[in-house]
Amino acid sequence: MPRYRLTVEYDGSPFVGWQRQDNGPSVQAALEAAVARFCGERPAIVAAGRTDAGVHAWGQVAHLDLVRPVATATLRDAVNFHLRPAPVAVIDAAEVSPDFHARFSATERCYRYRILNRMAPPAIRRGRVWWVRAALDLGAMAEAASILEGAHDFTTFRSTMCHAPSPEKTLDRLRVERRDDEVLIEARARSFLHNQVRILVGTLRLVGEHRWPVEQVGIALAARNRAAGGPTAPPDGLYLVSVRY
Amino acid sequence: MPRYRLTVEYDGSPFVGWQRQDNGPSVQAALEAAVARFCGERPAIVAAGRTDAGVHAWGQVAHLDLVRPVATATLRDAVNFHLRPAPVAVIDAAEVSPDFHARFSATERCYRYRILNRMAPPAIRRGRVWWVRAALDLGAMAEAASILEGAHDFTTFRSTMCHAPSPEKTLDRLRVERRDDEVLIEARARSFLHNQVRILVGTLRLVGEHRWPVEQVGIALAARNRAAGGPTAPPDGLYLVSVRY
Secondary structure (H helix, E strand, O other): OOEEEEEEEEOOOOOOEOOOEOOEOOHHHHHHHHHHHHHOOOOOOEEOOOOEOOOEEEEEEEEEEOOOOOOHHHHHHHHHHHHOOOOEEEEEEEEEOOOOOOOOOOOEEEEEEEEEOOOOOOOOOOOOOEEOOOOOOHHHHHHHHHHHOEEEEOHHHOOOOOOOOOOEEEEEEEEEEEEOOEEEEEEEEOOOOOOHHHHHHHHHHHHHOOOOOOHHHHHHHHHOOHHHOOOOOOHHHEEEEEEEO | OOEEEEEEEEOOOOOOEOOOEOOEOOHHHHHHHHHHHHHOOOOOOEEOOOOEOOOEEEEEEEEEEOOOOOOHHHHHHHHHHHHOOOOEEEEEEEEEOOOOOOOOOOOEEEEEEEEEOOOOOOOOOOOOOEEOOOOOOHHHHHHHHHHHOEEEEOHHHOOOOOOOOOOEEEEEEEEEEEEOOEEEEEEEEOOOOOOHHHHHHHHHHHHHOOOOOOHHHHHHHHHOOHHHOOOOOOHHHEEEEEEEO
């Protein structure tokens, strides 16, 4: 039974998230339905990252097994055809070895968070960025970000609903840069805790607005307590950019 | 009576265009209604470019006169408040001299057209780009674009509904570049004919797909006949980027 890897882009706005749930449309269900309409098979589709409601993806990676082999270009085009009108697109399809696992084989996930940092609200980018009016101090945010890089117990920066067995993660990269009227925050790690990127961003925003001194971030990290961290940034600005294997 | 210049961003998708019309919501009407809700005055708002239905703007420029002077930051913030939920935002407001005219004082308009050039349809960028599957030949497109730069009779590249008294325009710049999975076409001129950028783009696409040889563009231009030009590209990919005075 051949296994296929799909690279998937989606606008997370209309979805309850990647994972199939009872309370609304999911990206997973949209993809599984499109595959069924294309070939009649109903394989489970497994993703690298189970993005939350409203979170977008430029390069989610998923895998599925099909009983009957199919040309990868056909798989991509047919699934895209049957996905309509859902805002989900298969960017690439490739045949992979049966031991490839979209979730467990991943060695690095890269997320990007977009803050629209200006006085006027978003128009074209509505639902795609987090609007923060106050001019952010990038220097302070970058300094705070560097405190968070590395191997830590990230209890302060995970949802209280997070089921991960351990709060210890290695944040390989947390970088802050300005591009035109946006502040971009890039986070790379082998894996993340639930809401980790959004809580990191919500905390860096406090530093960027000088509501928190830079040192407060280290204190919050050491507290190992969600209540010591900043608020969770909204999903609108978060993108799963790529997954490395 | 003080005059104000507004720099305006909008998502053109839900609008019949800039200009107030009977058949649906316009950006002009949305702005005029927001100004009225803010201060009770109902000035006409005049724009640099009367963009068509579905065309977006990053930096449309408009002017209006108010009887009672107002702080520019207040004007910006109050109009933005009252614009909700329309996807229109005033990026900047400034007081200008009474002889400033958003349309007639403009010395250059810059438009950008975004083509998503890949096999998969847009997901996050739906309604924001024109999807062209066939890999475009940028070299051929750039060569064709250079034929179109300069002062010409652009009859071939204007809508048959265009009311401009003369079809002669000077296209200061028509450049084609690739950025990731997009092909961007930038057009600069003092002013444009109706649908000019979209017909130029629709024609360059034919060249990029090798359905037209580069020389065909010069032949079409010389024909001075709309029927000799390529099709009109859809509005989704077109953005009024900036206006110079």
